[in-house]
Amino acid sequence: MGLRIAIGFSNFLFSEGLKKLIEEETDSKIVGIFHTINDSMSDLKEILKLNPDLIISDLNLKYNYIPGFPEELIANESPKLLIVGDKDMWFLSDRNMKELITRGIVGILPTGTDINLLKKALKSLEDGELWIDRNTLLKLFSAMKEQNKHITLAKREREIVFHICRGYRNKEIAQKLNISEQTVKSHCNRIYRKLGVSDRLQLALYSYKFWPNNI
Numbered sequence: 001m002g003l004r005i006a007i008g009f010s011n012f013l014f015s016e017g018l019k020k021l022i023e024e025e026t027d028s029k030i031v032g033i034f035h036t037i038n039d040s041m042s043d044l045k046e047i048l049k050l051n052p053d054l055i056i057s058d059l060n061l062k063y064n065y066i067p068g069f070p071e072e073l074i075a076n077e078s079p080k081l082l083i084v085g086d087k088d089m090w091f092l093s094d095r096n097m098k099e100l101i102t103r104g105i106v107g108i109l110p111t112g113t114d115i116n117l118l119k120k121a122l123k124s125l126e127d128g129e130l131w132i133d134r135n136t137l138l139k140l141f142s143a144m145k146e147q148n149k150h151i152t153l154a155k156r157e158r159e160i161v162f163h164i165c166r167g168y169r170n171k172e173i174a175q176k177l178n179i180s181e182q183t184v185k186s187h188c189n190r191i192y193r194k195l196g197v198s199d200r201l202q203l204a205l206y207s208y209k210f211w212p213n214n215i
Contacts (some may be wrong), residue, residue, distance in 0.1 A: 002027030003126050006047045006079065008034040014089040018056070024121055025115055052079045054106075059083055080106040082125060084113070105201065107131030112198060130201045151194055160187050161164055161211075165204050 005028050009015045012035065019030040031050045034043035036057055044055075081104050106125055109118065121131040153161065156177070163173045170188070174181040188200075197203050 002029060003053040004029055004031050004051065004121060005030050005054045006030070006034065006044070006050075006052040008036050008044060008055060009084075010036050010058060019214065021115060022118075022122070026119055028122060028126075029199055031171055048078070054082055054122075055079050056082045056084060058085070058111075078104060078161055080104045080125065082109065082121065082131070083108045084109050118184075124167065127169060129167060130199075130204070131167075132201065132204065153191065157191050157194075160184060161191060161203065161207050164188075165207050 005022065007015045007018055007030060009018070012033075017035045019033060022028050023030055031052050032047035036059060040197075041058075041151075047195060083105060085108055107121055107130055109121060109131070124131045160173055160193055163176060169175070170181050170184045174184045177184070191203065192198060195203065195206055197206055
């Protein structure tokens, strides 16, 4: 069925090229394009009225920080964010990551991503999963605080974390561990509470930082 996507970059030609690529190579539909150098972000606010499922953006805002994105993105029914970052990944600070998570970030892609990787990312996001590559995870470590690092998990909980960090969905994890999908969900909620995280992205970041040898 595909996703309804809004695209926002500082380079208009890049946005148009990405639009053409996504519509030709995937089942997703581009509902609008906005510019991230627009101070008022009025273009994005109008596009939000079209109810996109996902926003793909470089976040190249005038003041170079995430809070420049409209408050509308915090609403429960708001679209998710897939960020395309340059090699500097300037937005991967503790402050900005908190803002990104608040506004529904579900993935980060490097600018050198090819079409096959983009298609895989979009498929994962359509399935309700997150998308973030290992190299980007490593860059995120400096943005994370050294809190709760000594918390230990039960064997089954560690197994579930292991599979989550490899991008498996709850249904797939249940099949691999021969348990019900509801049991996986219950374990996930318990793990989130133990570690003080709220979603799979935060869990993956936490795990790669504090338990890199076990992931």
